[in-house]
Amino acid sequence: MDTQPTRKELSHERIVETAARAIRRGGFNGVGVADIMKEAGLTHGGFYAHFPSRNALLAEALERAGRDSAERIEKSSALRQAKGASALRALVESYLSDSHLSSTESGCPVAALASEMPRQAAEVRDAAARRVRSLIGRVQNALTGRGAPDRAALIAGQLVGALQLARALGDNTEGKALLSTTRRSLLAQYDIT
Amino acid sequence: MDTQPTRKELSHERIVETAARAIRRGGFNGVGVADIMKEAGLTHGGFYAHFPSRNALLAEALERAGRDSAERIEKSSALRQAKGASALRALVESYLSDSHLSSTESGCPVAALASEMPRQAAEVRDAAARRVRSLIGRVQNALTGRGAPDRAALIAGQLVGALQLARALGDNTEGKALLSTTRRSLLAQYDIT
């Protein structure tokens, strides 16, 4: 029995959603409190009525980004499975898709932020570690019955790494080529279906 | 026939070296011009006699970091090969070593900075793309004769991704466990020697 969300709760939600996109787009250092509040349709002064600090928002936004992205990938993956792909193939094709390459802002926050994670405040690092564990867990789920659970970490790293290398080369021919090469090579290795 | 380096050239070198460590330690946004100059034993005012802009330094520092790290890994890898490891095993064990996990500052700049690369100025992004290509090239060299060249990109992504996930989990038991799990799993897959 959910109660009606208050006005404040709605604002809070909007701020977190905005921030979840902003950190993936601009990095942890790339967007300021004022920018996020403005994008959420508010003024920056009200920020501290919602969060004790900027880091608290970053931590919350990271979790939100992870859940959103997981859901997106889950959907895309389900579609591929409906067409006959195995769970693993569906996950790999979804994660290493051209569309994920270009939409950093709504994609996996681990891929978008991994190298910045170790440099954040403890609060944010904890949230980051949870996102990493969750990603590995999701790979694990797609792997059932297929090799040791050790492979989940290997494949998770591979997914994150490949996407990042492709993005570093650019959202262009070169990046897309790297991505499709890697995807093909990875699928050939683990999976047939 | 090298000529003696001038005083200015020596300073320039020192600044670039300092910056190459600083960006890996603190990220592209993590260290300022004044900090780097101070660490190099100079005052910040002199900076613009050496570089046209902060971004120009970042680009130069990135290249320097890449070369230094490649050399380090090459050495470590050569030692392992001398003990009988194949080129690929030697590279993987060097790259995914506990020591590389903890020494971000002197390690591979692609692993240290990958997710920040797409957000940099064109000047820096170009230098970043070169580092990515160079890393893939080095994996390729270690792969000779072993499967299609496509695999180089796959393995490069895997190396970078695994190190980043481990670092995101922390330089502790959990991070080290992830790293060794991945390393073992990767070696079991490609390589025997």
Place this chain on the structure above:
DNA sequence: TGTACATCAGTGAACGCGCGTTCACTGATGTAC
């Protein structure tokens, strides 16, 4: 149903601080004769 008041959510100006960049200047090094 209406009035009086308390609480809530958000506003906007201000704070201290650190940043990248500029610039007039200084002291050291090198060159000409």
Place this chain on the structure above:
DNA sequence: TGTACATCAGTGAACGCGCGTTCACTGATGTAC
């Protein structure tokens, strides 16, 4: 070998700007009677 001057490399104060955070205030919403 010594002197006079030009050039070089680095100094340190200052600039404009944007940031995270604080705070006194305002207008809207909810509650008591």
